[in-house]
Amino acid sequence: MQLRYPLAPLTLSALFAGPAAAAGLGVNIEIPRLSVSEYHRPYVAAWIERPDNTVATTLAVWYDVRTRANNPEGEGTKWLKDLRQWWRRTGRELSVPIDGVTGATKPAGRHALAFTEGTKPLGQLAPGSYRLVVEAAREVGGREVVTVPFQWPPAKAEQAGAAGKEELGEIKLDLKP
Template sequence: MHIRYSLAPAAVSALFGAPALAASLAVNIEVPRLNVSEYHRPYAATWIERADNSQAATLAVWYDVRTKTNNPEGEGTKWLKDIRQWWRRGGRELSVPVDGVTSATKPAGKHQLSFTEGSGPLPKLAPGAYKLVVEAAREVGGREVVSIPFQWPPASAQQPVVAGKEELGEVKLELKP
């Protein structure tokens, strides 16, 4: 008598040691709708800082990426320095555009960014204390910076939230171990 056993792929990988899943984080950023006579979409940067305020990673930069015939890099690059805190922490060393990091400015509404540790702009982070920082600056408008402290790697799922007052609405960080 011949007996045949079949194992589901998940069972096989459990038997032979599946690779550990990397921790992830998602950022939800709200760009508020402002009732002003001259509205411009904000330039914004999202990054992670170490406890000593040095930059661990730039996750996203939103700016005017339109190209002009006399400026192949896009006229918006000269205004990146208006995102002052990001610029001083490491933005000036970034050569834009960067695939997966830089993109066009965003309209009013909620926007989500998702990252897995070790892929894309989120490097392997050493365990410890960090801050997620989001900064927005708008022509004929204001500038605002918000931050959310967090521990890496996360021990459990977390969703800390902070609210901006003018240039940023709700900013939520979703951490998954």
Template sequence: MSALLATPAFAASLAVNIEIPRLNASEYHRPYVATWIERADNTVAGTLAVWYDVRTKTNNPEGEGTKWLKDMRQWWRRGGRELAVPVDGVTGATKPAGKHQLSFNEGTAPMPKLVPGAYKLVVEAAREVGGREVVSIPFQWPPTAATQPTATGKEELGEIKLDLKP
């Protein structure tokens, strides 16, 4: 009797490399950062990550961490205000200056199920006593070949690299 061997189904993947530059500022604060995918009509397909001040209520009795999420204005207006934070696997603490990588597989939360078509990866950063910046990278889904499109911010964000694999 022969056994049927299940072949693993490989889904497309998407990795995002986000560089947060160290700024020369007398009062440096880590930026809040939101990363999401937009459809061609600029609606949000899904939020991948939100980094903000997640201190507990004992450390932060006023709940100021979530109060400043609206400073990431584009993300906030396009869908952030509808997100009930914290969200497991999406929200997390702010990150220090440096390079940070996020990886997602199709069909695994928080990666949304994307129909074939044109999309944009959008990364927005806002910093207390600092500025605000939005960087976007257009891409096609599903990827037909491994590609690594990049974009670079001017102040609040450094290089943003999207790593797409079929």
């Protein structure tokens, strides 16, 4: 007796076929090591904005996340407004903490972030021109903003970057179609 499974190849191919690859965006942020007498880790915000300077999405915000009980001077959210550009464009409208976006300040070094289209916080960007914007502000220090223009969705794998002068080092953007 011969068994026939006419749908088996179709069923197996559906079972083992992966989802269509979604576009991706990688961000590398360098926080330089500074030789200063009083060093504080910088607050950092990274977001994507449209050509008209409206915010498409906030990717990351690093700040002092300690609670009032652990920080007698108050909560770190008090100083988020020092990230002036991010604060004026979207920060004051948000309620922090934001799951998957906000986190503690980072030490000097390189920090990598990865985002996939269709997942938070990147979500679905409409095709077009955008800018990755990274802003840093440090207590007893300065403030700096670095922008990296890019096209979405990327037609091919691309890299772009820019460098800060004091509060930020190299900012790299890796785009994956």
